[in-house]
Amino acid sequence: MSTESxxxxxxxTNQTKNSENNITPPVIKKxxxxxxxxxxxxxxxxxxxxxxxxxxxNDSQFFRSSVQLAFVLLCLWIGIEFYLFMKWxxxxxxxxxxxxxxxxxxxxxxxxxxxxxxxxxxGTLNTIHPAxxxxxxxxxxxxIVMKKAFCSWMCPIGTLSESLWMLGQQxxxxxxxxxxxxxxxxxxxxxxxxxFFTYSIAMMSVDDLNVFINSPYNKVADIKMYLFFAExxxxxxxxxxxxxxxxxxxxxxxxxxxxxxxxxxxxxxxxSPFRITRVIETCIDCELCTKVCPSNIKVHQIGQANSNNxxxxxxxxxxxxxMRCVEECPVKETLVLRSRLNETVGQxxxxxxxxxxxxxxxxxxxxxxxxxxxxxxxxxxxxSVSKDEYQFRFQQMDSPLYNHARGSxxxxxxxx
Numbered sequence: 001m002s003t004e005s006x007x008x009x010x011x012x013t014n015q016t017k018n019s020e021n022n023i024t025p026p027v028i029k030k031x032x033x034x035x036x037x038x039x040x041x042x043x044x045x046x047x048x049x050x051x052x053x054x055x056x057x058n059d060s061q062f063f064r065s066s067v068q069l070a071f072v073l074l075c076l077w078i079g080i081e082f083y084l085f086m087k088w089x090x091x092x093x094x095x096x097x098x099x100x101x102x103x104x105x106x107x108x109x110x111x112x113x114x115x116x117x118x119x120x121x122x123g124t125l126n127t128i129h130p131a132x133x134x135x136x137x138x139x140x141x142x143x144i145v146m147k148k149a150f151c152s153w154m155c156p157i158g159t160l161s162e163s164l165w166m167l168g169q170q171x172x173x174x175x176x177x178x179x180x181x182x183x184x185x186x187x188x189x190x191x192x193x194x195x196f197f198t199y200s201i202a203m204m205s206v207d208d209l210n211v212f213i214n215s216p217y218n219k220v221a222d223i224k225m226y227l228f229f230a231e232x233x234x235x236x237x238x239x240x241x242x243x244x245x246x247x248x249x250x251x252x253x254x255x256x257x258x259x260x261x262x263x264x265x266x267x268x269x270x271x272s273p274f275r276i277t278r279v280i281e282t283c284i285d286c287e288l289c290t291k292v293c294p295s296n297i298k299v300h301q302i303g304q305a306n307s308n309n310x311x312x313x314x315x316x317x318x319x320x321x322x323m324r325c326v327e328e329c330p331v332k333e334t335l336v337l338r339s340r341l342n343e344t345v346g347q348x349x350x351x352x353x354x355x356x357x358x359x360x361x362x363x364x365x366x367x368x369x370x371x372x373x374x375x376x377x378x379x380x381x382x383x384s385v386s387k388d389e390y391q392f393r394f395q396q397m398d399s400p401l402y403n404h405a406r407g408s409x410x411x412x413x414x415x416x
Contacts, residue, residue: 031284037332060323060357064152067365068159075156078103086226089394100390102381104222105132109261111213111221112136114201118209126213127384129221134375138368139261140268147269149364151255151262152294152320161252162294168248176249177296186257187318194260215409216401216416219385220393224402251294256318266317274321274355275313277338278302282331289325289335299325299335321364323357 040058042051056063084098105111108129115133119125125133142150151158168175178186204212212218228236246253255262278289280303289299295318303312321337329335336354375381385393396402401410 031331035282035332035334037330057356057358060327060361063358063361064322067153067361068162071154072156072159074103078106082222082226086223086230089223089390092395093391097387100222102131102383103135105129105383106135107225108132108221109136110197110201111218113197114204114209114212117201117204118206118213121206121209125380128213128219129383130380131375131383134372134380138371139265141371142364142367143265143268144271145273145367146360146364147272147274147319147321148262148265148317149269149321149360150265150368152322153361153364154368155261157259158252158255158320161247161255164244164247165249165251165253165294172249175251178250183296189257190259190263193258194263197260212409216393216396216399216412217404217409219389220397220402223394223397224404227397251296256295263317269319269321270315270317273339274337274360275315275339276319276321276325277336277354278312278314279334279336280304280310280312282334284331284334286330288328288330292324292328294322294324295319321360323360326357 040055042055044051046054056066078101081098081101082104084096085100088095088097109132111129112132112135115126115129116136119133139150142154152162165175201209217224232240243254243258250256276299278299283300285300287300290297290301293299295316297314297316297319299314302314303310323337326335326337333354337357337360338354372381393402401412401416403410
């Protein structure tokens, strides 16, 4: 269906609904020929390689999907390497040895947060899970510069969540939108979880952090995580299944309501210099941007609260910079990504240049790779736990020292 057809269909549907409810329908403006934005179409005369590069540069959703796929494949590769490492450890050293991949520490958020606070308080980066801290810093840096982009461009859980609600759209033709009166309290849950974790850790002294970081439990936290899923309980399995089913019918159920990581990145993203910007004068009020927004942001209404504004910025902790709204807008330079420092308010106009989705996406990937790469080059990536120590700890895994009941770490001695 063409963009014009989408607008016409939406307008007719809206007018029908509004007439039934005795509401004055909005006026749908026509797009002047010179302002029509053409959808990207790949040049079939180009070679497959040039066509692929051309699409990466000009189709934001294809570029984003490519980045998502690349990170999913990276996570799968890390998972395979860690599986082979676990196979060696569980065999008591009889299987072939495979080195533990440091990237697995990206799935240890508590150790990462403790490592970051320990680094801030003590000035030294711990050697037990250094990669976890580096990855967390990279993710926060991406969010500070490029908003909550990690969630929609890189996070494997975010990619899975997006795939599930898209599946729901295919199966049921639509997703359920939670009532506003229920949406706000549900969204607060992830912030309460973030507050709980950060407060609990922030109240720990440097000595307390040292005790946890160097504990037998923390040294094998990644191994315990693997065993949790490999030997998953029925309760945990059903919890995951329910969350996945909820994500099929409600867009980004886990990410929107329960993910404390998402809450942290949403807050960090509020200081980002980039904003999705809507030019009110050229907007035709087709509402296609709002319709495709996975975060249910009323993009078509931004900037309307103040009649003096000629442009509006998306100012939301839920915006993940997925660029779906920008890609869907049928009018040139009406919905674009700009620096929020460059804006037009009332009679004051400042020159601004829009940032292409390709440049923006490249910055997201570049910042993440630059920080993790710096960690690797400076020797803050591989941990200090030796092969012999891992072999010893695999044999002792059933010891109470490796339990973490009720949030406390069992006391351990220098030889533990």
